[in-house]
Structures are given as structure tokens and as C-alpha cells.
Amino acid sequence: MTFSSFLTNLVIPLNLCIALLLIGAVAFIARRRKTGVILAVIGVGWALFWSLPASTLWAGGRLEQLYPHSLPMKLPTAQAIVVLGGSTANSRMNWFEPYDSQLANSRVNTAGILYRAGRAPLIILSGAALDGNISEAQMMANTLEQQGVPESALVLEERSYTTYENGLYTSELLRHHHISNVLLVTSALHMPRAVAVFRKQGVDVIAAPSPAQIVVPGDPQFSFWQPNLRVLSASRSIVKEYVALLVYWVRGWI
Numbered sequence: 590m591t592f593s594s595f596l597t598n599l600v601i602p603l604n605l606c607i608a609l610l611l612i613g614a615v616a617f618i619a620r621r622r623k624t625g626v627i628l629a630v631i632g633v634g635w636a637l638f639w640s641l642p643a644s645t646l647w648a649g650g651r652l653e654q655l656y657p658h659s660l661p662m663k664l665p666t667a668q669a670i671v672v673l674g675g676s677t678a679n680s681r682m683n684w685f686e687p688y689d690s691q692l693a694n695s696r697v698n699t700a701g702i703l704y705r706a707g708r709a710p711l712i713i714l715s716g717a718a719l720d721g722n723i724s725e726a727q728m729m730a731n732t733l734e735q736q737g738v739p740e741s742a743l744v745l746e747e748r749s750y751t752t753y754e755n756g757l758y759t760s761e762l763l764r765h766h767h768i769s770n771v772l773l774v775t776s777a778l779h780m781p782r783a784v785a786v787f788r789k790q791g792v793d794v795i796a797a798p799s800p801a802q803i804v805v806p807g808d809p810q811f812s813f814w815q816p817n818l819r820v821l822s823a824s825r826s827i828v829k830e831y832v833a834l835l836v837y838w839v840r841g842w843i
Contacts, residue, residue, distance in 0.1 A: 597832045601825045606636035639828070640821035642685055643813040649684075649803040649827040653777040656784065656796035661706035664797055668768040669744075670709045671794075672700040673755050673775040673783060674716020674725030684823045685806045697729040699799040700774045701736045708772055708797075712738065713762060715746040715755045752779070752833070753842045756786035763792060772797040778826060782834050785843035803827075 598604060609632030617625030638644050673696065682694050700712055712733065716725025724747040734740060746762050749755045763771065770793040775783045777798040787794045805811065837843045 597829050597836075600828055600832055602636045602639035602821060602828060603825075606632040608632070609635070636821065637816060639824040640816040640818065641814060642811070642817060642820050645684065645803060645820050645824055645827060646805065646813070648831070649778060649824075650801075652781055652827070652830060653798075653801045653803055656777065656780040656798055658777060658798050658800045661703050661708055664703070664708055664772060665795060666707070667709045667770050667772045667795060669711040669713050669763070669766075669771045670700050670703050670797070671713045671715065671759055671763075671771045671773050671787075672696055672729060673752065673773075673779070674714070674719075674729065674749075675775070675779065682800070682802065683804060683806050684802050685811065685817070685820065686808075687819075694799050694802070695732075696774050696776060696799050697732050698736075699797065700729075701733050701738060703772060703774065703797060704733075704738055704742065711742055711744060711766075711768075713744045713746060713759060713771070715749050715759045717747055717750050717754075719750070752783055752786050753837065755783070756790045756792070756842075760787065760790035760792050769793055770795070774799070777801045778803070778830055782830065782837060782843065786837065789843055 599608065609628045613625040613628035613632065615625075616622075616628060675696070682689070697714075703709065704712055714726040714729045714733075716729070718724040724745070726745040726747045730740075730743045730745060733743060744762060744766070746755075746759050748758045763769070771787075773780070773783060773787060773794045774797050777800070780796050780798045784794055784796055834843070
């Protein structure tokens with residue numbers, strides 16, 4: 590595990606809470622009771638903060654709104670659509686509601702809608718095999734073919750495991766196909782980092798994110814300040830995104 594991966598996993602709210610509680614317990618046993626209590630309070634406070642819908646709406650919504658979702662016909666045409674593998678909060682429509690596979694809004698579905706709307710004649714799918722022998726790019730291609738997109742319109746990039754590699758290897762493909770401008774598809778939360786990576790590689794990108802997921806639900810009983818385990822679980826994506834932005838900036842990738 591790389592240091593950046595360790596750091597990212599450590600600051601995930603539940604992980605950091607447990608780690609600080611354990612360290613605090615050790616400190617308490619070692620008669621450093623004040624230190625132990627402070628660490629425990631910080632750990633619980635960190636988890637509590639990220640279990641609040643208000644915190645998620647503030648931090649996650651801020652990233653999502655940097656590149657707002659647009660209807661296909663309001664987007665310009667491009668030479669290709671680039672889709673990045675991955676899933677944010679299981680692609681569910683709203684982070685504050687139970688997962689419903691029938692309402693899931695995946696990146697690949699967004700790409701299919703853009704293609705059928707005539708926004709670009711080619712779709713480039715980026716993502717290596719995370720588990721098993723089938724790459725994310727191939728799985729997305731299979732889905733698009735089931736939706737009626739011809740195989741001839743699909744180009745696969747199957748080497749990338751990270752957003753940085755998405756940009757690096759996809760930009761090579763784009764140069765090979767003499768493509769200079771693309772519609773970039775990923776989740777709204779992931780879009781700021783993805784756009785920055787591709788622009789660093791010299792690609793002219795137009796953000797075409799999937800619909801925002803961090804939005805206030807229509808439930809009249811919804812509370813901004815009531816801790817929610819579903820929100821705590823989903824918040825890991827927000828925290829990881831902020832850490833990744835910092836790491837990518839330090840490494841000169843954005």
C-alpha cells in the first residue's frame with residue numbers, strides 16, 4: 590500500500606474514529622488520561638461531523654457544483670466522449686436515500702445518453718481490471734452495446750487504475766486518433782480532479798458529469814442535523830476526494 594493510499598484510508602471518518610479511539614484507550618491505560626480522552630473526543634467528533642447531512646451537503650455539494658450537470662442538448666458537440674471507470678456511492682440517485690438499482694445513475698449511462706443525443710461519434714472507455722480478468726472499460730463497453738451503441742463506436746483503454754493514469758493513458762489514445770477535444774464523463778463529485786488531470790495532459794475537456802447525487806431529498810421529514818449511518822458511510826467518497834486533490838496537487842498531477 591502506498592503512503593497516499595494509507596493516508597486516504599486513514600482519514601475516512603469511521604476508520605479515523607476507530608483508530609483514535611484505540612490510541613486513546615492505550616494512552617488512557619498508560620495513565621495519559623487527558624491525552625486519551627482528547628483523542629477519543631476528536632475521533633467521535635470526526636465521525637459525528639461526517640454523519641450529519643449538513644456536512645455532506647456543504648463539503649460534497651461544493652465539489653459537485655464546480656461543474657454542474659447539464660442536459661445533453663445544452664452541451665457542445667465534441668470529437669469523442671471519454672468515460673472514466675469507477676462508482677461514487679454505488680451510483681445511487683441520492684446519497685440520503687436507500688439504494689435502488691432501478692434509479693441508479695451510472696457514468697456509463699450518462700455516456701450512452703450523450704452518444705444517442707449526437708454529442709460525439711466515439712466513446713473512449715477508461716479503466717483496468719480491478720477484480721478478475723474483465724476490465725472496467727470492457728464492462729462499460731458491454732453495457733453500452735446492450736443499450737444499442739455499436740462496437741465500432743467504442744475504444745477501450747484498459748491500463749489505468751487511478752484517475753492520473755486515466756488521464757495519462759487516455760491522452761495517448763486521443764493523440765493516436767488525432768482527437769483534441771472531448772466530453773469528459775464521470776461523477777459530479779469526481780469531476781474537478783478529473784478535469785484538472787486531463788487538462789494537465791493537454792486535453793481540451795468539456796465537463797459532462799452524471800447528475801449530482803448530494804442533493805436535499807424531497808422527504809419532508811429530512812433533517813440536516815440528524816446523524817445518519819448512510820451518510821457516514823457515503824461520506825468516505827467526499828473525504829477521499831479532498832485528500833486525493835491534495836495528493837495530486839503535491840505530486841504535480843493537477
